[in-house]
Amino acid sequence: MERGLILLAAALMVFVAPGVQGTAHLSFATNRTVNITRDGCGSTKLCVETPADCDPAGNGTCLFGAVNTSTPMAPNGTDLSIQLRGNSQGYVALGLTANASVGITMLFICAQNSSNNGTFFFRTMQRNNTDSMLSPTETIVREIRGSVEGDMIRCEFDVPGVNATSTRTSHAITFSILLGSGTVTGGVIGAFNSTLNSGPLNITNPASNVVNTTPAPTTTTSGASSVLYPHALLLLLSVLTLSVKLRA
Template identity: 65%
Template sequence: MERGLILLVAALVVYVSPSVDGTAHLSFSNDTQVNITRTGCGVNKLCVETPKDCDPTGKSSCLFASVVTSDPMPPNGTELSIELRGDSSGYIALGLTANATEGTTMLFICAQNNSDSGRFFFRTMQRNNTDDALTATETTVKEIRGMVNGSVIKCEFKVPNVNASNTRSSHAITFSVLLGTGPVVGNVPGKFNVSLDSGPLALSNPASNIPTTAAPSVNTTMPSVNTTMPNSAGAVQPHAVLLLLSVLTLSVMLRA
């Protein structure tokens, strides 16, 4: 039987310590869907997924995320509207990082707690990109909606005031997007296993990860011209030489 739990939150600061149940909720509603599709990918939302071009509405495995950005709001930054869908008996997560091999990743976790009848919960954590350690962190997240159906987890949420730069006036939102899954033991997320590293993407450009097709090259080299005339047209034939000599001789004789 499908078990759908919807989380509706106006706005909250998510802070979870590893030993505390961090389920943030105001209300639940059964049998309500979180609809996540590819509609608008590359046009008005940036999409990343694995396997490539998989269908988040289908029955096959698909780890999918989309990001829509708002206009920058000085001096706070940009708001991200995020959709996330994946298959896991523990959690699925989206991470934002400046460098996936060093520094840290801001991790947004949508999970189910199998020890509590597959109940949906949401957490934010910080991942150390060097040793994969996860620590609790405080991040403002709003309008969280989540749903669990067997092993399929879907969630939507908004993250305000995002800025990849330390300069508040720059409003840089170029990040590498990480998608992955992990286990949940009790109510504690385990190691984040990266399934996809997008590389640096400008999140404000929905087509930033779509390869562009190079225009065909134009050959500006002029073709070589053969200036050698064929023998039949340009060469002086032997009988023509003889005729010319005879005419010349005749002319000389008449003037003598």
């Protein structure tokens, strides 16, 4: 049986830079099915996944995240609509960071509580990128919808006002997106194990991680080169002219 919960509210602010730590306040509501597909990847939403090109709508193993953004505007930042799907008996998470080696990663965690019939719950955490330590943080998260089916976790949520810099008079939209998972023991979030790091991406560009595979135009040759360069053409014309004069 599929089990899902909508989390309707979370509190205070998010921007991916050092910020205030605390506990997000969440409330729970009725069951809801969450459907996540690849529709719009590269055109209306930025998608990352492992393994490559896996199907989040299928039953196979697929850790998938998608980000749809509003038009960025300083000092308010960019509004994000995020989808996350993965397989875990604990949690799956999507992280946003300005630099995966230093500073912090804001983690959005979709989890199941196996000690409570696998019920869905949502958390936001802050990871120190230097020592990987996790700590709770206050974060605005809206319209949270989640479902659990066996070890498959799906969730969708909106995050307003995201900025890759703590300078609120400017706006930065380049993030590395992390995907990973971890354990949940007695409601306690375990260490985040990252399995994908997208590298720096412009999150407002759905195609920012799409490689252009269109081959460069090539010149077809048969045997020796069939291309006549200007100096070779002039030489050929000179020879022909000389031959005509000798026969005259």
